[in-house]
Amino acid sequence: MHAALGEPARLAIVDSLLVTDRSPKDLGQRHGLPTNLLAHHLDVLEAAGLISRFVSAGDRRRKYVALQHLALTQLSFTPTAALQPGPMVFLCSQNSARSQLAAALWTARTGQRADSAGTHPAARVHRGAMAAAKRAGLDLSQATPRTIGAPHPGAQVVTVCDQAHEELDTGDEWWHWSTPDPVPAGTAAAFDAVVATLDERIHTLID
Numbered sequence: 001m002h003a004a005l006g007e008p009a010r011l012a013i014v015d016s017l018l019v020t021d022r023s024p025k026d027l028g029q030r031h032g033l034p035t036n037l038l039a040h041h042l043d044v045l046e047a048a049g050l051i052s053r054f055v056s057a058g059d060r061r062r063k064y065v066a067l068q069h070l071a072l073t074q075l076s077f078t079p080t081a082a083l084q085p086g087p088m089v090f091l092c093s094q095n096s097a098r099s100q101l102a103a104a105l106w107t108a109r110t111g112q113r114a115d116s117a118g119t120h121p122a123a124r125v126h127r128g129a130m131a132a133a134k135r136a137g138l139d140l141s142q143a144t145p146r147t148i149g150a151p152h153p154g155a156q157v158v159t160v161c162d163q164a165h166e167e168l169d170t171g172d173e174w175w176h177w178s179t180p181d182p183v184p185a186g187t188a189a190a191f192d193a194v195v196a197t198l199d200e201r202i203h204t205l206i207d
Helices: 010-017 024-031 035-047 069-073 100-108 127-135 160-165 188-206
Strands: 053-057 063-067 088-092 114-118 157-161
Touching: 010 024, 010 035, 024 035, 035 053, 069 188, 088 100, 088 160, 100 114, 100 127, 100 188, 114 188, 127 188
Parallel strands: 088 114, 088 157
Antiparallel strands: 053 063
16 A cells, blocks of 8 residues: 555645545646556556445446545645535435435534435335434434535535536536435445445545
């Protein structure tokens, strides 16, 4: 891992993945790297267990790169952009599971306000999400899916599903956490895995 991070371009790539997942195209443009050189750096980082690459769950022609945050704890890696917890807005397609769980977790872990919304909101919060929230000590009993509106001033916007991220005109100031949709599987394990993934994301930002 130290060897992989010893190259300035790879260290810069890791730094740019601290708070958001990015596409290879975005990384290449951000760091001025041609496609072949970027692919080499990503190969090295993936072999060292520092990143993962995967196909979008929305547009299957797209790919994303995500940082393996737990790997960095082995290195006592200190992020260069420490986050002061503040209000958040979490977005997904139906606002029935991932974004609702993310908002509840954010408020529970930081005490800060968090809202959620969807590009195509469902009629109600999925019962699997409500059950998973209860198991995690969270309460979604009053949660209702809603359509995306104007974010609250000063709130950080985070898309938690690939489809919503690709539908919306997101700028550099928005973050993307590519989180698998638990609804197709519908199992308790799938919903619990989403809670664990989102909770890990949040802890890496505030710890």
